[in-house]
Each structure stands twice: as structure tokens, then as C-alpha cells.
Amino acid sequence: MTEPNTTGSDTTKPGSSIENDHPASHSEQVNEMTQAFFAPNQDFLAETLNDLTPPPPANQTILDDGTRVTRLGLGALSFEPKTRIDDRILIFSSAIHGNETAPIEVCNHIINDVFSGKVQIKRPTLFLLGNPPAMRIGERFVEENLNRLFLGKHAQKGKAQNLETARAKELESWVEQFLNAHTLDQPTHSTDESSAPNILHYDLHTAIRGSHREKFALYPYVPNRQPPRQQIAFMCAADVHTVLLQATPAGTFSALTSVKYGAESFTIELGSVKPFGKNELSRYQGIHSLICLLLEGRESCIEEEQAQSVDLFEVCHEIINTGDSFELNIAEDVWNFTPFETDSVIWKDDQQEYRVGKDTQYIVFPNSKVPAGQRAGLMLKKQA
């Protein structure tokens, strides 16, 4: 099979129409399609849950509008429109934690709408299901937390290899190949907010416990960077009115795309963990609409004034499980964004303790059960 045409050397400027003439002839494509794309009466999610064996290589189909759809591997679909409207590239990931099902269902609905022609894709787009084996057993992960293994952490010296380390490597390589094939210019961190970033990556999650703020986004740490107004307005369009600014490097999927490719990436927490079929999908209308607007290149209708309705929090302390004597002084069922006042002791071990300073701090993701060396929660300060 011929590789899809790449636009790496194309100098077309954003806003113009970019032809992506697929090199394989139509008859070649039809021949390939005799190899079923999905089993009859199945869709991407059902297919991924039913059969964990990787699909045959270069399993492709062409939609009526000429968009080439490729199953890159298990739980990975790329969409390459015949004509792209600008240089923006989209990545939507879900199921990095297998039991966070609502965003998986949202993405799957959208993918079905793309296949039926209801939604038309105008930009190169990757939809990724992070951890299909964990989805299948309804667990956060099988052997270890996939969202700590990116940026090469899966391959660090002495690191025991397992299902999640292999998956992190695979996801990294799909992202790399896709961005190499479709990036028109070198990614930059623009300080000019009027120039849209080239690559958007929204890594969609739901949280383990209740939250005083149901939906919130985390912006990975990249030195000297603030989220552009446009991105904040996009979050508002997705009903996400709280953004946390990370203060230290991390091995998350959104950190990979921000740090390595200069993407505007967010981890987006959209509600709470529920089994498949138990999600109230009307609560996810905002993210559903935002993704469709981006796919169709219609996001200019999102007013940047909306950015004012966001509360920004800075991570002021990362709680790390320091080992045997570590004690997290927070009840397991405490909600995200619970405030703690001056002098509250948040954690301690036999050598140190962490107390809240003069301003109120808020906790997210408290979890004393993480392995030693891993994050057991984040303390936040609200920006004035």
C-alpha cells in the first residue's frame, strides 16, 4: 500500500485550501476496502472492545467526500481530508484511563457522524483510544498508569516493560508519524495570540471523585508559556470554566504533545467516572460541539470574550508519595477543589510535612494509593 500523500513540503498558508491528493488510485482503494474496515453492524468503539487484536496494516476506507480513514492500529483512527482548510491538525484522545468512559462515548458518536456524512472533516485528525485492554476490564489501567509514561518515560533505564509501556510507545509513534506527515511549518509557541496554533490536542478524561467544579482543564507545563485567549475561549465553549496551570514537567499525554510538538494541549476533566452506558451524555454537549466545530473548521463563531468566564488556578505544590512513612492527611472521598486554610497539614512523612501557607489552597486528585515516587495530589492557588 502506498503511504498517504504528505504535505510536509507544502508552503500553502493557513486559511487557504490545501489539496491532499491521495496517491492510491480509486480502484486500488476499493480493492483494499474488500478487507472489511469494521465488522458488519459494528462501530469503532464496539470493534475495539470486541477484538483486541490489532487490525490488518493500512486498513483504510475512503468516505464520500474523499476523506481517507486509516486504522493505524488498535483504537487509533486517522482522518485525512481530501481538501484541508488550513494548517491546523487535531488530536482527540480518550481512554488513557480505561474506566473514564463518557469522553470515549462522545468521540465514538462523533466518529459515527463522520462515517454517516453528518459531520465533515476538514483537517487532518487523529482519534485515539488510549488503553483498550483497560477499557475492556473497566479499570483505570491494567498494570500501571499510562498517563505517567509519555515523553519517553516508558523507556527509561531499568523501567520494567509491560502492557502500558508498550502502549505509550505505540501512541507516541502514531502521534509522531501523523504530525510529521501533516505539519506544514515548524511548530512554534506564538506569543501573538491572534495567530492560531497549528496543533490542538485535547486529552479527554473524567475524574475519580466528586468535584466542586465539575469540568476543568489542565494546561501542561512548558517554560514561559500561558494559554492563548483563543484556547481559553474554546474551553468555555466546551463548558469548561476552570483551567489549572501546571508548574512542573510531567509524563502525561498532553505534556508529550505540548513539549515535543508545541501543540496547544489540555487534559480535560469532564465529569466523573462511570461504566459504559451509564453516562448522561447531555452533560457532554459542550465538548461534543467544540470537537465538531474544530473538525469542520467552524470555530470562528466562538467569541474570544468568552475567555473572561474562566477561573485560572496555579499548581503551587505537587504532592508526591515519598515512601513508607508518607501519610496523606486528606479523606479519600474529599471532593476536588475542596479549600484548605492556613496551617492545614496536607501530608507528612517521618522527615517533613506540608502546611498550607497564608493563602487558601485547593486540592485536586488526592490519592494516597499511588506508588512511591508518584503524584498523590495537587495543591492549587486561585489566580486573582
Ligand SMILES: O=C(O)CCC(=O)N[C@@H](CCC(=O)O)C(=O)O
Ligand atoms: O480523579 C483523579 O484522581 C485522576 C483523574 C485523572 O486521570 N487526571 C489526570 C490528569 C493529568 C494531568 O495532570 O494533566 C491524571 O492523573 O493522569
Ligand SMILES: [Zn+2]
Ligand atoms: Zn484520567
